[in-house]
Amino acid sequence: MRRDLAQLVCAVAGVTLGVLVPRLSLGPQVDAGPVVTLLFTLGFGVISLVSIIYSMLFLVIQFSATTFTPRLGLFRDDPIVWRTFAFTVGVFVFCITSGLAVGARRATVSTLVPGAAMVLTLVALALMRSLQTGAFRSIQLGHSLTAIAARAHRLFDDLYVRPYAPGTSPDPDPGPDPAAGTTTVLWSGPAVVIQQIDVRTLVGAARERDCSIAFLLPPGTTVSRGMTLAEVTGGDVPEAVLRGALETGVERTFDQDPDLPFRLLADIALRALSPAVNDPATAVESLDRIEDLLNRLVGRELSIGHFTDGSGRLRVTVPVPDWERYLRTAVDDVLYAATGSPMALRRMHDLLAGLAERAPESRRGPVRDRLRWVDRAGRERYPLAWPGGASPGGASRAPRRA
Structure with missing residues (x-):
């Protein structure tokens, strides 16, 4: 959603600036004809960078899939990729819109218009340079391993905040009595990967119905039609409520998947x-x-x-x-x-x-x-290369094989 919103915002900003900036009369004035030519040239030149962006995407994704692992999508998901694409689209829209506005109504135009176009183009080139550098780093082993470890560190720090101390964690209130009955909720949709679970929403739904929800599948698991998604004790929670609290996709993500x-x-x-x-x-x-x-x-x-409500009663469990x-x-x-x-x-x-x-x-x-x-x-x-694998006289202490 952020990717799509960024492109929309940049495009709308490009149209707005393209209409408003030519109307300004600040600074020296120049003939509109050369400015229109410059704007169209910059606009179509900048939009050609999109093909370079996609070329680098295909190169890095193919290289990572064949050299490292097909599940590694760090560069593809890097914000610099879609931000550069969105900004490039915005610059293109600005140049074309302002070129049409200048050519249709004015004989002269402020130097602010070509100046703004040049500045935006330079920013787009700077983003392109950052994207290129990121692409080169993403095909290097050390950078890829470091990027995986860095994301894992952030994830572990968010999830595991307490030190390990066996026997010191108090058990929560078990919640509804299992004798009240347990309902099994099956997955009825297509096969997808569970990426995130909105625990806050589930705790609220369980508290409202005075029940407990026990998920049987953790984030990162592929769930297919007919599989048991969760068990509800002490009440009834529709599958639609459970599915509404899940974010699913076609592959695993780092968000709630520490494995x-x-x-x-x-x-x-x-x-x-x-x-x-x-x-x-x-x-x-x-x-x-x-x-x-x-x-x-x-x-x-x-x-x-284990997740409890405000009163300390167990409401949601996730493996x-x-x-x-x-x-x-x-x-x-x-x-x-x-x-x-x-x-x-x-x-x-x-x-x-x-x-x-x-x-x-x-x-x-x-x-x-x-x-x-x-x-x-x-x-x-490897008796000769292994510590303690051979005797001082050279004879191996490892048992001989037939």
């Missing part, structure tokens, strides 16, 4: 470790960012899916990833793929070893399980 950054980084690492690419150094860089994000979450309270889920998404797939590369497997070992040291005791079990698996795989596959 997405790990999915993107793991996809980049998996593609780099595939036999067709065989680029373990890229996988190691992805693991660096994965370790950073896991360290950011290991000490935070992840159980944030959210737990520590085990984050490890599965971030580590497991890459862990098995990394067995074909000693560089990637050693980096995975260091990641898990450091995470096991920093994690609270209640969260160390899953990390240690994976660390033991990696250590065993490293000793068996």
Whole structure:
């Protein structure tokens, strides 16, 4: 909506200025004929920048999809793209409108008109330069990984505000008695991805009907016709109300999907470790960012899916990833793929070893399980390159295979 509104605002502003500015009599006056020619030239010259914008979009999207992951749309969603497009449209509309206004009614015109057109054109070129720089950065691995991590940091800081302290979080009032009956709400629309859930609206609807709503699908999940969307206890909430509180689309977004950054980084690492690419150094860089994000979450309270009303009664629950889920998404797939590369497997070992040291005791079990698996795989596959994999005399301590 912001993209469409920006284009509309710039177009309306271009028409308004194109009609009003030629009527001003400020400053020196010049012949209208050359000014009209200049305005039309600038207008059609600026609008040609739109083709360059789309060319860069296609280039970056195709490169990112084939080199990194098809789910990476950072440059496509960057505000500089649609803001540059909207401003370029506004400059085009201004130049054409003011050219028609000057040519139709005036023999002379203020130098303010060509001056304004030149200034707007220079601003459009500056935006174009920023867009070009952003496009070049978006096809670089380091910038893409940093952009994913930066968005993940903002998302984690918004969602997980409390430190992890087992047993200190008070349980909310459970809300309506389950004996009052539970109604299952099925999804009746086409297959879509749940991008955001408007919890505030749902809490108000549940409080109004004195019931509780338990979503069974978290943001980032694809829901198709006939799937169970939620269970309502103690009352009845129509599917239309639940669907009205959802923002859906065709792909996952960063808004309420904290599992997405790990999915993107793991996809980049998996593609780099595939036999067709065989680029373990890229996988190691992805693991660096994965370790950073896991360290950011290991000490935070992840159980944030319970929402109460003003009286403290539980009204809405939303499934959210737990520590085990984050490890599965971030580590497991890459862990098995990394067995074909000693560089990637050693980096995975260091990641898990450091995470096991920093994690609270209640969260160390899953990390240690994976660390033991990696250590065993490293000793068996790379006894000479793995720490402790060979004896001082050179004989491998790993068991021999037939």
